[in-house]
Amino acid sequence: MKKKLSFLERAAAVPHMVWAIMFIVAPLLFVAYFAFTDANGSFTLSNIELLSSYSHIFLVSICFSLVATFCCLLIGYPLAFVISRSKPSTQKLLTVLLMLPMWISLLIRTYSLMTLLDNGGLVNSLLTALGFEPVTMVGTGGAVILGMIYDFLPYMVLPIYTSMQKMDHRYLEAAADLGCNSFQTMFRVVLPLTAPGILSGITMVFVPSISTFYISQKLGGGNFDLIGDTIERQFKYPSTYHVGAALSLVMMILILISVAVMNRFSDQEGEMIV
Amino acid sequence: MNNTLIKLRSIEKSFDGEQVLCGIDLDIHDKEFVTLLGPSGCGKTTTLRIIGGFETPDVGDVYFDGERINDLPPHKRQVNTVFQKYALFPHLNVYDNVAFGLRVQKVKEDEIQERVREMLTMTGLKGFESRRPATLSGGQQQRVAIARALINRPRVLLLDEPLGALDLKLRKDMQNELKRIQHATGITFIYVTHDQEEALSMSDTVVVMANGRIQQIGTPTDIYNEPVNAFVADFIGESNILDGVMLCDNKARFAAHTFDCVDGGFAKNEAVDVVIRPEDVDVVPVEKGMLSGTVSGVTFKGDYYEIIVDVCGFKWMIETSDYVAPEQKIGLYIEPDAIHIMKKSEYSGKFGDYSTFSEEMDHLSDPDTEASENEEETLLS
Numbered sequence: 001m002k003k004k005l006s007f008l009e010r011a012a013a014v015p016h017m018v019w020a021i022m023f024i025v026a027p028l029l030f031v032a033y034f035a036f037t038d039a040n041g042s043f044t045l046s047n048i049e050l051l052s053s054y055s056h057i058f059l060v061s062i063c064f065s066l067v068a069t070f071c072c073l074l075i076g077y078p079l080a081f082v083i084s085r086s087k088p089s090t091q092k093l094l095t096v097l098l099m100l101p102m103w104i105s106l107l108i109r110t111y112s113l114m115t116l117l118d119n120g121g122l123v124n125s126l127l128t129a130l131g132f133e134p135v136t137m138v139g140t141g142g143a144v145i146l147g148m149i150y151d152f153l154p155y156m157v158l159p160i161y162t163s164m165q166k167m168d169h170r171y172l173e174a175a176a177d178l179g180c181n182s183f184q185t186m187f188r189v190v191l192p193l194t195a196p197g198i199l200s201g202i203t204m205v206f207v208p209s210i211s212t213f214y215i216s217q218k219l220g221g222g223n224f225d226l227i228g229d230t231i232e233r234q235f236k237y238p239s240t241y242h243v244g245a246a247l248s249l250v251m252m253i254l255i256l257i258s259v260a261v262m263n264r265f266s267d268q269e270g271e272m273i274v
Numbered sequence: 275m276n277n278t279l280i281k282l283r284s285i286e287k288s289f290d291g292e293q294v295l296c297g298i299d300l301d302i303h304d305k306e307f308v309t310l311l312g313p314s315g316c317g318k319t320t321t322l323r324i325i326g327g328f329e330t331p332d333v334g335d336v337y338f339d340g341e342r343i344n345d346l347p348p349h350k351r352q353v354n355t356v357f358q359k360y361a362l363f364p365h366l367n368v369y370d371n372v373a374f375g376l377r378v379q380k381v382k383e384d385e386i387q388e389r390v391r392e393m394l395t396m397t398g399l400k401g402f403e404s405r406r407p408a409t410l411s412g413g414q415q416q417r418v419a420i421a422r423a424l425i426n427r428p429r430v431l432l433l434d435e436p437l438g439a440l441d442l443k444l445r446k447d448m449q450n451e452l453k454r455i456q457h458a459t460g461i462t463f464i465y466v467t468h469d470q471e472e473a474l475s476m477s478d479t480v481v482v483m484a485n486g487r488i489q490q491i492g493t494p495t496d497i498y499n500e501p502v503n504a505f506v507a508d509f510i511g512e513s514n515i516l517d518g519v520m521l522c523d524n525k526a527r528f529a530a531h532t533f534d535c536v537d538g539g540f541a542k543n544e545a546v547d548v549v550i551r552p553e554d555v556d557v558v559p560v561e562k563g564m565l566s567g568t569v570s571g572v573t574f575k576g577d578y579y580e581i582i583v584d585v586c587g588f589k590w591m592i593e594t595s596d597y598v599a600p601e602q603k604i605g606l607y608i609e610p611d612a613i614h615i616m617k618k619s620e621y622s623g624k625f626g627d628y629s630t631f632s633e634e635m636d637h638l639s640d641p642d643t644e645a646s647e648n649e650e651e652t653l654l655s
Contacts (some may be wrong), residue, residue, distance in 0.1 A: 166549045170361035173328055176348040178375040178426065188378070192365040 562606015
């Protein structure tokens with residue numbers, strides 16, 4: 001009986017396995033294959049060597065993603081705290097409001113943000129109506145980072161909010177009892193106890209930020225080449241597939257390293273992130 | 275007694291429209307071991323939380339050393355708490371948990387080291403410095419919680435059912451330990467429990483609470499020997515509580531018999547509750563007894579037998595060292611000073627008759643209901 005059940009259980013996983021092999025494992029192998037071959041299909045390291053000319057793109061991408069992640073943390077942490085401390089009914093409402101944008105396609109969200117920030121957009125109309133000079137926003141690095149923050153903020157707030165909700169409120173009372181004012185309670189107790197949520201949030205914002213191409217294209221007005229854009233461009237023409245594959249491979253390794261680092265931190269907290 | 279340290283004056287508190295405390299007046303003296311005793315939901319934990327600063331009373335005042343502290347936040351009070359489930363910080367090891375309060379006060383690190391070591395020695399936790407709370411047993415966590423609170427040298431230590439999660443043997447040990455620590459430090463302890471034995475054996479003063487009111491305040495002996503009403507008599511130990519009439523001073527009539535007693539000060543023929551403890555009734559041959567009845571149940575308790583005796587329909591509980599057989603007719607003899615007379619109260623007639631004994635015991639001793647009710651209580655608060 002038990003054996004039969006476990007066979008069924010295994011069978012239940014087959015559709016996903018097929019899916020994963022066809023659309024995840026196989027493409028990954030292709031990426032690796034293309035990265036180490038030339039147009040004739042023979043082994044070469046020249047694609048990888050070529051990557052050194054893209055190093056500034058990697059640098060800019062990492063910088064943008066780090067700034068966006070940091071801003072998300074700065075905005076998201078207090079927000080998560082406020083939500084977790086409010087009444088249960090308010091909590092539900094606020095989390096729905098927070099998740100609402102996630103139900104809309106990322107492309108549409110980014111596009112609507114662009115129309116807001118455009119030279120003739122809502123923000124500038126408002127500024128001119130109030131008698132201020134219009135500000136050029138689209139095409140600046142600030143707009144790209146704002147787009148990343150706007151698109152990925154929920155991914156920061158939700159894991160932090162979850163870890164705050166799990167936290168026993170008695171720890172806060174114990175801290176107050178031992179002489180902490182609310183500021184000290186925050187830094188000595190709440191922050192360390194929600195560290196797994198913070199790490200998880202950082203990973204979940206940093207990874208999509210570093211690989212995005214749409215945000216930088218629309219809000220950056222083509223002035224900023226991030227890794228995502230560069231990779232996308234390489235795959236437009238068959239002749240540059242091999243460089244694109246090498247770029248993808250390096251980015252994947254970067255992401256894996258950052259996830260591994262985060263997991264290592266959170267292992268010490270006794271909890272896995274991803 | 276020493277001077278009054280904490281004064282509660284006509285405290286009232288309700289949660290979601292439900293009155294939890296009504297008119298609490300309480301004086302707590304310096305260096306005293308005070309126990310708030312009562313069943314779940316009686317308001318004892320809320321009273322403690324008001325003293326700790328975690329709740330603000332709706333009505334009434336809290337004074338600490340003569341100063342009104344209603345609006346003083348917990349971190350500014352000279353009070354520390356041992357929480358019900360300890361609330362040890364899971365991200366800190368034992369040393370850092372104990373050092374927490376001192377670090378907040380920015381005490382120098384070498385003094386912290388000195389004081390933590392001293393505290394860990396006193397609570398028997400030497401060698402556990404680098405362990406995380408989750409790896410400790412219940413009793414050890416308990417000690418860490420006490421050390422973490424006491425290291426701040428508070429004027430008052432609040433303990434919220436601190437032994438509730440420990441097994442019987444460990445409880446007994448920790449009771450002695452707490453008593454010893456209280457003597458050694460000279461700190462006022464305010465202790466919340468629903469365990470009457472714990473309250474009697476540890477306290478200088480016991481405050482019996484029920485339904486959000488204080489029923490009686492007194493020394494353990496007072497509370498046991500001179501309960502003020504049927505609730506206290508029943509909650510503290512076992513008691514037979516009968517309807518009676520006070521004929522005149524030192525003469526009470528109950529169970530169709532007139533007894534000599536040592537109480538007075540009642541109106542002539544006033545209706546009263548009469549309390550007689552099970553161990554104060556002597557079993558004698560029928561012809562020598564003041565009352566006689568039939569044994570309806572016998573339970574062996576080790577050093578004594580607990581018997582239920584039916585006297586004209588009222589079931590008495592009696593503790594005797596001599597075996598009597600079920601269905602045997604026996605006489606009962608009661609000394610005058612074993613009879614305690616109480617004024618009638620709202621609790622009259624609700625307690626002290628052992629005809630429903632088994633049900634009552636089931637209800638009282640069911641640990642699950644106790645635990646879940648406690649849970650609710652803390653959730654509410």
